[in-house]
Amino acid sequence: MTLAAPMITSTQQTETLLFSILIQLVIMIGAARIMNLVFRRFGQPGVVGEIMAGLLLGPSFFGHFFPAFSASVFGAKPAAPIVILSQIGLILLMCQIGMSFEFNHLREARARRGLLPLAAVSVMVPFGLGVWLGHLSAPVFAGQIPVTLYSLFCGVAMAITAVPILGRILAEYGMLRHELGALAISAAAINDVAGWVLLAGVSAAATATFSPQKSALQVGLILCFVLVCVLVLRPAARALLRKFPIINGEISLSLMAIALICIFLLGMCTFRLGIFTIFGGFAAGLLVHHDRAFVEAWRRQVGGFVLVFFLPVFFTFTGLRTNLLGLTSATDWLWLLAFVAAGTLGKVVPVFIAGRLAGYNSPAALLIGVLMNTRALMELIVLNIGLETGFLPEKVFTMLVILAVATTLMTGPLLQILMPKLSLAVTRSSAA
Numbered sequence: 001m002t003l004a005a006p007m008i009t010s011t012q013q014t015e016t017l018l019f020s021i022l023i024q025l026v027i028m029i030g031a032a033r034i035m036n037l038v039f040r041r042f043g044q045p046g047v048v049g050e051i052m053a054g055l056l057l058g059p060s061f062f063g064h065f066f067p068a069f070s071a072s073v074f075g076a077k078p079a080a081p082i083v084i085l086s087q088i089g090l091i092l093l094m095c096q097i098g099m100s101f102e103f104n105h106l107r108e109a110r111a112r113r114g115l116l117p118l119a120a121v122s123v124m125v126p127f128g129l130g131v132w133l134g135h136l137s138a139p140v141f142a143g144q145i146p147v148t149l150y151s152l153f154c155g156v157a158m159a160i161t162a163v164p165i166l167g168r169i170l171a172e173y174g175m176l177r178h179e180l181g182a183l184a185i186s187a188a189a190i191n192d193v194a195g196w197v198l199l200a201g202v203s204a205a206a207t208a209t210f211s212p213q214k215s216a217l218q219v220g221l222i223l224c225f226v227l228v229c230v231l232v233l234r235p236a237a238r239a240l241l242r243k244f245p246i247i248n249g250e251i252s253l254s255l256m257a258i259a260l261i262c263i264f265l266l267g268m269c270t271f272r273l274g275i276f277t278i279f280g281g282f283a284a285g286l287l288v289h290h291d292r293a294f295v296e297a298w299r300r301q302v303g304g305f306v307l308v309f310f311l312p313v314f315f316t317f318t319g320l321r322t323n324l325l326g327l328t329s330a331t332d333w334l335w336l337l338a339f340v341a342a343g344t345l346g347k348v349v350p351v352f353i354a355g356r357l358a359g360y361n362s363p364a365a366l367l368i369g370v371l372m373n374t375r376a377l378m379e380l381i382v383l384n385i386g387l388e389t390g391f392l393p394e395k396v397f398t399m400l401v402i403l404a405v406a407t408t409l410m411t412g413p414l415l416q417i418l419m420p421k422l423s424l425a426v427t428r429s430s431a432a
Helices: 010-041 046-056 067-074 080-099 109-141 147-159 163-172 179-206 212-243 253-273 278-288 292-319 330-357 362-372 376-389 394-409 411-421
Strands: none
Touching: 010 046, 010 067, 010 080, 010 292, 046 163, 046 292, 046 376, 046 394, 080 163, 080 253, 080 278, 080 292, 109 147, 109 179, 109 330, 109 362, 109 394, 147 179, 147 330, 147 376, 147 394, 163 179, 163 362, 163 376, 163 411, 179 212, 179 278, 179 362, 179 376, 212 253, 212 278, 253 278, 253 292, 292 376, 330 362, 330 394, 362 411, 376 394, 394 411
């Protein structure tokens, strides 16, 4: 007579999965906060430290020196709950960024004159350079990948600007409401929408569903979405905030529930429009950014949790897929330098020229270019999509991750050099 093996119940499976996810969250959140504080101590934006924490937890360090322990904690690939948590966090973060900046400075003539040219050159020039480098590097790295699709992914990754990270840097340096900060993040928002539309077109071409008619329809639907937000949803948001006013600096639970529902519904809309769910969160934030009482209350009740809990999950998710030690040959490093140089100069130089033509002096135009060169979060999202769809090889994925980190890493030191030249005090927020 043999004894039957004990059955594992669904409750036990759930508890085991929960235990595994909790271990990962403890490590992710702790590492991100420690590195945030370390990098801030050295004058860097704290978010750069959080990105580095994600990379260190991946195969570049933790997985390389402690492979068995890393596999036992994180597994062979990120667990589905971690992937979902990272995406929810991005939606909420984008909403928070949309809430946090002013458009009032754009009423000034030179800001209005500069906005569209800045946004246009910040997309077109680096996109063209990325496509060009993609074609040149394809024989080396992408032998089994269609050259056109590989090159287009390189172009989109180099064209993007990271609105959420730029917003956090501007908040950390007290520039969200300054004319230059508002101009930079407004141009970056246009840049990113254009980038996502480009990415949607590339993805459609990759799946052989691309057509001019479909692209025109998508653009038309996006414009309709913008009009609905401005003409219908914005007045509705004002009415909602009047009905549920902020009392004693607190958002009522009913209003918070309605706000979360609206954020996720707008995310579903933008997903259907092909510009990805996170832009629904950004649109939701823009609808209420005029109500400073609501925005401040949201920051206190929700914002800190989003930054401390959700964002490190995404950075670790990316870090687990990035192996900096995979670049082993001189050829790899030369191509890395080419991508970093082209990505940096392709953003800063054309934005600087457009800023000068709009009437800004050289330090101001250069500062805008430096801000627009911040890629981190958004480029990481594009790169993850390219890797998942198989149109970015692992080595180029790693190179472009380094580009994203490097361009963000240089932002803080350059701001500290340029801000005094514009009579701007370099004040650092302790809340970032």
